[in-house]
Amino acid sequence: MTRIYCFGVTQERAPFVQKWSKKNNVEVTMTSESLTINNVKKVKGYDGVSIAEIAKFNSDIYPKLKEYGIKQLSQRTAGFDYFDLEKAKENGIIITNVPSYSPESIAEFTIMSALQLVRKQKLLADHVAKHDFRWVPEVRGRVLGNMTVAVIGVGRIGLQAAKLFKNFGCTVVGYDPYPKDNVSDVINYKENVQSAIKDADIVTLHMPATDENYHLFNKDMFNKMKKDSYLINAGRGSLINIEDLINALDENKLAAAALDVYEKEATYVPGTYPNKEIKDNDFNKLLHHSKITYTPHCAYYTDESVKNMIYSGLDSTLEVIKTGSSKNRVN
Structure with a gap:
């Protein structure tokens, strides 16, 4: 069975992840933690990784992902300015985003x-x-x-x-x-x-x-x-x-x-x-x-947006795992 590690999942959003997991017959492990250089080892043995970054992403994580066989990171928001896209590409990491969630x-x-x-x-x-x-x-x-x-x-x-x-x-x-x-x-x-x-x-x-x-x-x-x-x-x-x-x-x-x-x-x-x-x-x-x-970055914050961010982000993860690319890739 395909396995995905999903970082940055709050209690509120966990039910959406669970519904997606059941619908797509994919094992999804969730954590409220962000992906960091200290916990990246948790993705070993998984096929894909989904994240929800709101700050600059540590580029030192890319070589570690490559080492563990991870070939993508799906960002569950529209913003991808937090990532060094070239360094990700150098390590064979495809970055995807959710270009439109509502x-x-x-x-x-x-x-x-x-x-x-x-x-x-x-x-x-x-x-x-x-x-x-x-x-x-x-x-x-x-x-x-x-x-x-x-x-x-x-x-x-x-x-x-x-x-x-x-x-x-x-x-x-x-x-x-x-x-x-x-x-x-x-x-x-x-x-x-x-x-x-x-x-x-x-x-x-x-x-x-x-x-x-x-x-x-x-x-x-x-x-x-x-x-x-x-x-x-x-x-x-x-x-x-x-x-x-x-x-x-x-x-x-x-x-x-x-x-x-x-x-x-x-x-x-x-x-x-x-x-x-x-x-x-x-x-x-x-x-x-x-x-x-x-207001604290909540213009997007509706029930429709939350659902679409989870579903689209995980869809992109699975798309890269199955096909090697995604229509939502940004690098």
């Missing part, structure tokens, strides 16, 4: 974030907590459908978000280095990011993390945005220079921001720290900033 989940979360920003939900909640129930200009909202939205990164998620914004009546523009055909009824492509954002009331980010777009949204980019515009990031934390964003908000160059991701989040997310000090100064600032709404 674009609708993240797109709907993006719409929710936009509505919270334009209707000033955070400020309203603060007023209510202080028993201030007045109708005053500072809590007066705007109509989403009257706005221009710039979607930066028009992949599966970005396109779905664009469609939802369009349904609200928004004018939707966007940028992607590989624009899609036959979507002109939804989105008007611009030739670069700067052209897309300059007249936008809302800018929403759905790009992967690459060397080319690292800190793409920095002081210079914020200076090109409208002063009363809103920024949403449900893509990757490294797209934003957080220090520059905080300065832009403090200087009233932007109205507000909704962040579901933060560049250095792996130290804290997921986790609970009720009585522990947050030592990351930038993280502390964004958590307590009056113009930033933060």
Whole structure:
């Protein structure tokens, strides 16, 4: 019988793994641990390995996997920027990801974030907590459908978000280095990011993390945005220079921001720290900033997404074992 070792499986996700195992007649061993150089020996005797990394992966593990006859690692998320793909390839390790587990989940979360920003939900909640129930200009909202939205990164998620914004009546523009055909009824492509954002009331980010777009949204980019515009990031934390964003908000160059991701989040997310000090100064600032709404990388987090991540990740593992490759390989 085929044997797969599945790392990073929480109690919540174990039933999905068990159902997949029974359906496919594959023996799956689960652990909540991440795959590390110290526990990699556990995969000896197995045919495949599935992981769910949220931080930089130790490349010293690749030779060990090769030694144990493992030829693949299936990442059960879309993100694969944590891996040195060339070093994996040098050791005969195929890396796969789950390119699409529920674009609708993240797109709907993006719409929710936009509505919270334009209707000033955070400020309203603060007023209510202080028993201030007045109708005053500072809590007066705007109509989403009257706005221009710039979607930066028009992949599966970005396109779905664009469609939802369009349904609200928004004018939707966007940028992607590989624009899609036959979507002109939804989105008007611009030739670069700067052209897309300059007249936008809302800018929403759905790009992967690459060397080319690292800190793409920095002081210079914020200076090109409208002063009363809103920024949403449900893509990757490294797209934003957080220090520059905080300065832009403090200087009233932007109205507000909704962040579901933060560049250095792996130290804290997921986790609970009720009585522990947050030592990351930038993280502390964004958590307590009056113009930033933060959520801990949970835009994807729906029952549909969790199921699809498990099933697709393990399907890719089995696909490589049986065929030597996968439609979801990223190297």
